[in-house]
Amino acid sequence: MPDLATRFEQNPIFSPVDVPPSIPDLMVRCVLNPGVFRRDGKTCLLLRVAEDAEDSDTVVRTPVLAPNAPNGIAVLEFERADPDLDLSDPRFIVHRGETYLSTMSHLRLATSTDGVQFEVAPKPLLLGEGAHESFGIEDCRVTEIEGRFYLTYSAVSANGVGIGMVSTEDWTEFTRHGIVLPPHNKDCAPFPERIQGSYWTLHRPFDALIGGRNIWISRSPDLLHWGEHVCLARKRPDHWDCERIGAGAAPIRTDEGWLEIYHGADHDSRYCLGAMLLGPDDPTRVLARSEHPIMEPSAPYEKEGFFGNVVFCNGHIVDGDRITIYYGASDQVVCGATMLVSEILASLRR
Numbered sequence: 193m194p195d196l197a198t199r200f201e202q203n204p205i206f207s208p209v210d211v212p213p214s215i216p217d218l219m220v221r222c223v224l225n226p227g228v229f230r231r232d233g234k235t236c237l238l239l240r241v242a243e244d245a246e247d248s249d250t251v252v253r254t255p256v257l258a259p260n261a262p263n264g265i266a267v268l269e270f271e272r273a274d275p276d277l278d279l280s281d282p283r284f285i286v287h288r289g290e291t292y293l294s295t296m297s298h299l300r301l302a303t304s305t306d307g308v309q310f311e312v313a314p315k316p317l318l319l320g321e322g323a324h325e326s327f328g329i330e331d332c333r334v335t336e337i338e339g340r341f342y343l344t345y346s347a348v349s350a351n352g353v354g355i356g357m358v359s360t361e362d363w364t365e366f367t368r369h370g371i372v373l374p375p376h377n378k379d380c381a382p383f384p385e386r387i388q389g390s391y392w393t394l395h396r397p398f399d400a401l402i403g404g405r406n407i408w409i410s411r412s413p414d415l416l417h418w419g420e421h422v423c424l425a426r427k428r429p430d431h432w433d434c435e436r437i438g439a440g441a442a443p444i445r446t447d448e449g450w451l452e453i454y455h456g457a458d459h460d461s462r463y464c465l466g467a468m469l470l471g472p473d474d475p476t477r478v479l480a481r482s483e484h485p486i487m488e489p490s491a492p493y494e495k496e497g498f499f500g501n502v503v504f505c506n507g508h509i510v511d512g513d514r515i516t517i518y519y520g521a522s523d524q525v526v527c528g529a530t531m532l533v534s535e536i537l538a539s540l541r542r
Contacts, residue, residue: 196536197465197487197517197529198529204493204525205518210242213358214298214316215263218243218255221295222498224520227334228441228507229341231363235509238314238317238332238343239520239526242295252277254285255296255328257319264319264503268292282499283523293348296320296328307509307516308528318358324349324371329356333506335442336384337391342415344380344393347371355380355395357415372416379407379438381506382415383450383475391415392475394424394439394452396400405436407454409476422476425468427456430527432485433466440505443470444515446533447494450475453486453517453536455504463502464488465519467536482542486531489521 208220220243228239245253245267258266270277270287278286285292298316320329327348335342340361347356352375360366373380379396390411398405406426410418433456443450446536450470466482474516489501504518515531 193359195485195487195490196531196539198531199491200308200528203491203527203529205308205310205528206237206239206302206312206526208524211239211312212302212314213243214241214319215265217263217267218245218457220263222524223526224523225331225504226507226518226520226526227332227343227345228509228518229300229334229336230509233305235304235310235516237302237304237310237507237526238334239300239302239312240297240330240332240520241300241316242297242328242330244295252279252294253283254292254294256292257296257321257328265296279362290350292329297330297348299329299332299343299345315370318366320344320347321368324351324354325356326350331378331506332443333381337382337415342382344372344382346378352376353378363419369416373410373418379440379506381439381442381452383447384442388473389473393418394443396438399499405438407437407439424470424476425454425478430463431483432456432458432462432488435461440465441507443475444508444510444533445472446537448472449479451536453505453508453515453531456485461501462489463504465503465505465517469537469540480537480542482539483541484539486536486539487529490523491521491527493525493527494521497524499523 193473222242250265252270263271302310302312304310325347330346332345354371354375355373357369376398382393409424437456440453443452449472464485465487467509469480471477508517
């Protein structure tokens, strides 16, 4: 099946050189995976900005949050010659049984009047805070629910990866709700409205020994306390999503049900996008799903980068039949593309 995405001619729309570091001691290594929303007639991206400290021939460095350190950030150092140091995955630093991120991420706001040319804020909008976010905050989804914006993101620390949540009405005052789903969990995408009187969210718990990385769904009376967890969709052997799957942005209401664009990866960590259709009144029912990707890494900026062969989307804008997605490519740059709801629905296997 052909790729259903029409990519922006201007891609990438954000590269690391386009975003200033949060403090002079750090460097922006990657800009990726933005949450997306509209406000005051503008398209807004909540960029994940991943920063690191400069390495040397003999030393590897990575930043972590440390309230008592200058600027609230400490830089850890590891000797490259240390036999207990594992740098085989560029996303991680593994040392004597402890795993650290090679970068630390925060959320940075960028705005646009045309959805293509963006102005990025000079400083972070949200930084990690507290013991459960000491390695940073990542991959934010933004969902407007009943006039308030809910930001769900991966909160990363030595304690694991959990789901943190912040909410706001005016993007000036923020309410921190803490960890709403404990480790290990990520890819949390709330539905934009109540269904049968309850709030619902997609999320992705993970057990390293059994089960695997599958999409779950939960319901809540208040967006804070989640229960009635159900495994919604599983990774599929011998498919493009055989290794892991995870939710993208908030599901989209259509006449046929709730359309969810999700990511999947194979055993070579090649990330593509697919879709599934959920029941309009019972979102725990999967009515249809992509047999083949609706978007896969094909452009040079999607195939080569910090972590190549990746397209990853957790934010979009919907205008009738047209979806504009803003996605991370190769874990390094932010790009844009458009798709049609009707074409996605027609491509699904019922």
